[in-house]
Amino acid sequence: MIKWKRNTIIKPVACFLLLCLSLFIFPTKFTYAENPPSVAADSVVLLDATTGEVLYSKNMNTAYPPASTTKVMTALLTLENCDLDEIVTIPKSAVGIEGSKIWILENEQITVKNLLLALMLESANDCAVALAIHIGGSEEAFVKMMNDKAKELGLKNTNFENPHGLYNTKHKTSAYDLAQIMKEAVKYPMFIEISKTRGTQIPGTTQVPEGHPLWNKNKLVSAGEFYYKYIEAGKTGYTIQSQHSYVASAQKDGQRLIVALVHDEVKNFFNDAINLFDYGFENFKLEKIYSAGETITTYDDDGISMPLLAMDDVYMVLDKDSSAKPELTLADIDKNTVYITGDMVTTGTLRIGDSTVDVTLLAGKEYFPPTVEVKSTNIDRTYAIDTESQTSSQYPVYPFVITILIIILLIIITRIIQIKKKAQKKNIFWN
Structure with missing residues (x-):
């Protein structure tokens, strides 16, 4: 005599169907990082460059002295106002300026592109002044151009006093404003090309026959501990009074993110930038809706x-x-x-x-x-919105799938009833 065990058939089938239904009626929500990483800087922002949407912030509108991250604005104005092959004759006022420099000499003739390379790679203050005077006619006039550009971009917490970022009590910006400047700068392919250059050499001149070697201080570009394969551009900044600042752009799968960290006392900005970029790329996607x-x-x-x-x-x-x-x-x-x-x-x-x-x-x-x-x-x-034109991958057709599963369930139940009736006729007992 054959014995059919009801649980042997019904329980696995029921569990399978419940699992399928739960997947479609209550789609699983995959979680990534539940919380953004902690960061050391006092003013921080992570934003999407295409939409401008802020994905993480910490005192993002609080203004601090930005040190050499100022040079992103100097580079932006240079790209807007100059041809890269223009020759700049170095003025006396650019020679020997304090802070980081490449030791250019008066009357040296250097192209705009090479000065930009020195500005972004070596953070050269002397090259910042040379570019400012070349473009504005004077350092003061160029600073006015910087502030005019800040207003044009809608920056509310920014004021520039010089083209290089040496400390001045009135020279300030916020993480949000700094990110907006970087967002504008990376629209220029040449800015990205220059910013990703690991090292190069400015050719020799009459005054400096050996030329000027340049090495990128942005460690997310350089091969080593902090190398980040999605990095596009970045600029560091530091003075004793300003502390550390960093602004960078990274792109992955067509999504561009900007990170700005201003007023970091502990010099953790490279790690913090990488962690913020990873948080952004892992948790958010850029979607073309229309x-x-x-x-x-x-x-x-x-x-x-x-x-x-x-x-x-x-x-x-x-x-x-x-x-x-x-x-x-x-x-x-x-x-x-x-x-x-x-x-x-x-x-x-x-x-x-x-x-x-x-x-x-x-x-x-x-x-x-x-x-x-x-x-x-x-x-x-x-x-x-009528989404018939949207792809099924964006908007799954749940009702159709649920209907199919219900039909399958009804067929299985009907079949079980038929088997039970046949078993009863043959005196097969169900336990």
Whole structure:
């Protein structure tokens, strides 16, 4: 006589189905580093360079003297205002300046590119002054250009007094502002090329036939203990009064992050920068939500039916495992205005979790208002975005999978009942 044990069949099947259902109904949330690393500097920020979103901060708007990280602004203005092959005749006022230098001499003739190399690799104060005078006509005029650029970038906690960063009580910036300057500088491929140079030699001149050897002080670039393979650019800074500062950019899988650490007493900035970069890359992803010209939503209200298109590519920084759908909040739309395809219609805010991004929306087709005058209505509504065009990898189709699993479950239960009935007819006992 054969005995069928109900638990032998039912328990494994039930456990398997419950496991499958739990994976799809309650997706597993993979956790990375729960908390960001501790850092020594007093003003710190980690931000995404594409969106500007802050991923970690510590007193990021508190201003401190930045020392030689100032030179990132000097380099930025040089790239904006000079050809790299321009010849700079070294002025007397640049010779013998205190602090780090490469000992350039009066009337030496050196190209802008070689002065930039010395500025970024050796942190040469004498080269900073030479570039400032070459570009601005005087050091004072160049400093005004630095502060004007800071205002243009929207920096609220920055004031420059010199092009090199030697200590001055009024010469200050915050980690957030410093990161914004680096974010602007790395838009120039030459800035990255120069910053990643491990070592080079400025060719000899009449005054210095042997030339000037240069070695990069950014240890994340140099082979050794702190080498970081994703590094793009970085600048150190130190004076006794200013303490240590560091700002750097790194890129991995198309995502660029900026770290700024200002006023570090214990000189732990290389380790802290690496840990912050790793935290950012492991926990967050840069997602392209919409391409320029793609339909974000269709506005349909009081006679208006119009596709609204993204004016630019839309990126958001999301948690690494996020698959949430975006929501859109629209600003007002003037329904009495004629819209031609491509005209700006309104603005909006996309939200996924805690991440938001502002978007400008264009008309996807022509719209002509009705002949009867209709007053403009302010609209502030939240729309769930139609994501049919989004890839299934971004937004898994859970209902379909759940339906299939339920059907499988019903088939198995039906089969078990049939087996039980047959067993009863043959006097096979179930325990």
